[in-house]
Amino acid sequence: MPIIVAVVSLQPILNRMKISDHIKQAKGTLISFEILPPLKGKGIAAIYNHLDPLMEFKPAYINVTYHRSEHIFKKRADGSFEKVVIRKRPGTEAICASIMNRYNVDTVPHLICGGFSVQDTEDALLTLSYLGIDNVLVLRGDAAKNETSFEPEPGGHKYAIDLLKQVINLNNGIYLEEELKGTSCTKFCAGVAGYPEKHFEAPNMNTDLAYLKAKVDAGAEYIITQMFFDNQKYFDFVKRCRDLGITIPIIPGLKPITTKKQLTVIPRTFYVDIPNELANEIIKCKTDEEVAGVGTEWLIAQSKELKKFGVPVLHYYTLGKPSVICNVVKAL
Numbered sequence: 284m285p286i287i288v289a290v291v292s293l294q295p296i297l298n299r300m301k302i303s304d305h306i307k308q309a310k311g312t313l314i315s316f317e318i319l320p321p322l323k324g325k326g327i328a329a330i331y332n333h334l335d336p337l338m339e340f341k342p343a344y345i346n347v348t349y350h351r352s353e354h355i356f357k358k359r360a361d362g363s364f365e366k367v368v369i370r371k372r373p374g375t376e377a378i379c380a381s382i383m384n385r386y387n388v389d390t391v392p393h394l395i396c397g398g399f400s401v402q403d404t405e406d407a408l409l410t411l412s413y414l415g416i417d418n419v420l421v422l423r424g425d426a427a428k429n430e431t432s433f434e435p436e437p438g439g440h441k442y443a444i445d446l447l448k449q450v451i452n453l454n455n456g457i458y459l460e461e462e463l464k465g466t467s468c469t470k471f472c473a474g475v476a477g478y479p480e481k482h483f484e485a486p487n488m489n490t491d492l493a494y495l496k497a498k499v500d501a502g503a504e505y506i507i508t509q510m511f512f513d514n515q516k517y518f519d520f521v522k523r524c525r526d527l528g529i530t531i532p533i534i535p536g537l538k539p540i541t542t543k544k545q546l547t548v549i550p551r552t553f554y555v556d557i558p559n560e561l562a563n564e565i566i567k568c569k570t571d572e573e574v575a576g577v578g579t580e581w582l583i584a585q586s587k588e589l590k591k592f593g594v595p596v597l598h599y600y601t602l603g604k605p606s607v608i609c610n611v612v613k614a615l
């Protein structure tokens with residue numbers, strides 16, 4: 284009698300895919316979510332509580348942001364100050380691996396120039412590759428909290444394109460140490476950021492787009508946009524990119540407004556406009572609960588129009604508001 288041996292896998296079988304392949308194989312508009320690592324002390328459960336309700340919408344992948352360390356000055360008992368380095372939201376790479384394990388979904392860690400030497404970057408890329416994570420969103424990162432402008436780490440990259448070139452080099456087996464050339468190649472699919480309302484440091488839109496085109500020419504496979512609240516800004520941006528010969532997918536980044544305070548915080552932090560009609564509706568609200576209602580309806584309308592336009596993915600910045608995002612995605 285033949286003996287039948289059942290092979291039981293201890294891990295869920297994950298069919299890992301590049302974001303570019305997710306998009307190529309999709310039959311319609313995909314959904315993706317972006318989350319932040321929890322504040323130190325909150326534990327990984329905070330991430331699971333945040334994601335559990337969102338997973339019913341079967342996101343194609345989940346992005347996890349990266350947060351560099353910052354310097355703070357702590358007052359000593361004698362009145363003098365001590366400079367202390369703290370990192371409030373560590374663990375991006377490990378969180379990506381945990382999410383993959385728990386939900387069987389692809390993850391995209393954000394990788395930044397700030398705080399990394401090129402050696403740190405190479406090690407981080409190899410760690411991701413060993414974890415089976417083959418997607419990265421390549422960014423410069425913002426200035427550290429106590430700096431007025433972005434300062435690269437000594438021996439680190441100044442612009443996202445320089446970091447991107449290192450990622451592509453490693454994909455081609457080019458390591459920092461010449462003698463390792465060709466030993467093994469990574470296979471990262473790299474995305475980059477784009478700004479429908481211009482990056483705040485760029486002197487004008489044309490210059491900013493020229494640098495975006497350079498990132499595409501260097502090997503970026505898709506673009507995720509900064510948030511915007513007026514779809515026309517996205518449509519115009521896509522048109523300008525296409526006119527320049529940028530043919531890769533341009534994924535809209537979307538965020539709900541849920542508090543009155545955000546009317547001033549969002550433009551100040553992200554350099555984007557809030558359309559008059561939306562601002563007026565929010566100003567009329569008496570509570571933040573009412574604001575969340577207005578913000579949800581606005582985002583539903585935005586999402587429906589973008590879907591009709593044929594965007595590859597609707598990418599939601601979930602930022603501690605999973606219930607709002609659930610209501611938006613349910614309505615699509």
Ligand SMILES: Cc1cc2nc3c(=O)[nH]c(=O)nc-3n(C[C@H](O)[C@H](O)[C@H](O)COP(=O)(O)OP(=O)(O)OC[C@H]3O[C@@H](n4cnc5c(N)ncnc54)[C@H](O)[C@@H]3O)c2cc1C
Binds near residue numbers: 350395
């Ligand atoms: C989708 C998305 C996700 C993000 N996630 C994170 C995150 O997880 N962590 C984080 O810290 N920040 C994050 N950010 C913020 C981002 O790091 C900042 O917006 C940063 O200021 C710029 O990053 P970049 O990758 O667009 O930079 P770059 O592409 O390097 O551009 C920065 C500026 O320099 C200009 N420029 C580009 N190349 C050159 C060049 N060769 N010479 C001269 N000028 C040049 C550009 O026009 C632009 O003004 C995110 C932004 C977006 C849109």
